[in-house]
Amino acid sequence: MTSTMTSQTSQKNNQQNAQENPPVKIRIRGLNKAFGPKVVLDGLDLDIHEGKSLVVIGGSGTGKSVLLKCILGLLKPDSGSIEIDGQEIVGLGNDAMEVVRQKFGMLFQYAALFDSLTIWENVAFGLMQAHGMSKSDAYTIAMEKLALVGLGERFAGKFPAELSTGMRKRVGLARAIATSPDVLFFDEPTTGLDPVMGDVIDQLIVQSVQGLGATALTISHDMDSARRISDRIAMLYDGKIAWVGNTPDLDTTDNPYIHQFINGLLEGPIQFRLTGTDRATG
């Protein structure tokens, strides 16, 4: 199934993991996803360890969001396996998937707030719908979480359309962490935020992982932020993980993809296609 090359690397990783890494929370093997003729994920392997924070980096349009949506069961992979706590979720029915998703919190790239609900109702949604919490309890927790992302009580009754993009993003973050989920997914949590707020959000992610013991999978373009919040970093290129390792190793690795990506070089193995609007960015 897997080529000798990958099985060797994963063996090497496993040896490393045995020493320092807790059990695997999410195990992805041979994940394929194509849209028509366009292959986005091409036999991707990745392990995400329990209670750790993994950041996925990679150029625009390499399929980072698609990877996240496959794990969440929002897109159906063409083939491959995704195990969460040892449970295979590819091909799982809707009701069973709903149970799995109770462990999840997700921040969408464009926040995806419910625009017919107020800010606090958005944050409290998971608490009230999936966890059956009463309105007043949910309100209290929603206000706590909103305060964590720097939004006060005066925003509670507003609608998403009345907020700026960065504020919406923070509400999305509050909604993702509201149910104190096991696994957190953040799609570019700090894009569109000012540096100070970006720092606050970074700290919040670190707190969620260390304080709640959650496992986090974050997509980021911001290398500084990525370094701050991650235990491990994986780089996605050409539908596969081109490099994965502990964050401090980022600077010492001789992997040409990483070298090119973090230094923003034009020359190297990564081909930046600057055709039309499909412009690759670091």
Add this chain to the structure above:
Amino acid sequence: MPPDFSGKYDHTKDCQPFWSGYLCNRKIPTVYAMPLIQPLGRLTLAFLEIIGRLSIFASTAISHCFRPPFYPRLILKQMIEVGYYSLPVVGLTAIFTGMVLALQSYTGFARFSAESAIPNVVIVSITRELGPVLAGLMVAGRVGAAMAAEIGTMRVTEQIDALYTLATNPFKYLIAPRVIAGVLTLPILVLVADTIGVFGGYLVAVHKLGFNPATYLKNTLDFMEAIDVISGLVKAAAFGFIITLMGCYHGFNSKGGAQGVGSATTNAVVSASILILTFNYLITELFFSR
């Protein structure tokens, strides 16, 4: 040249049947085949595909209408949206229809001195056909379009994905309340439309055509039959299902930003209207063909 079944697709030569755009929104690749059979086959396939998709969607929606959790507040909200806010437009349609019905049948029946049949004509046409069909068409334009636009926007802005990640099934939270509200509310709306329509006929008959008010009312009540009203209400419930299902189906499956939402809205109204007229005939057959 022999037909080539090797599966070479030619997207440029697609000749879609005119309705396939709003039925399935997906180009079915052209395989070069015999020029006459090919469009026929593609038409059949597209038709079967849409029937299949719709059946799956409808059965999922129906099954979620009967399984907890229920959302009574959402159902109520949708009932107000479908019923209460449609009252003005349905009421206006009904009153003018009743009025024109009385006027037109008078010009016809006066020739045979059969004016006394007017109350009969008005009540039978309104309760059996015009009440449910016109109310259905008006609500399809008003509510079906709004539902498709709202759910379609939720789809393209990933709000439906967000619902899934918050462990909430959109069929339960979005679609079931709308379908339930449609099936429950349309019959009420049609009852109101029937009453207003008959009243419109009464107005014209009494004030313009010189009928005696008491006699006209008595005749109307004499001619009113339970089966007429009941068949109208059954139609209304069916139309309520069709309208909300089409709105939700096209919204739920819309893609590609504002344009996608736009065509979802159009498709929801067009398909609901056609289905309303089709099912109107079928239900009439069921009740009145002896």
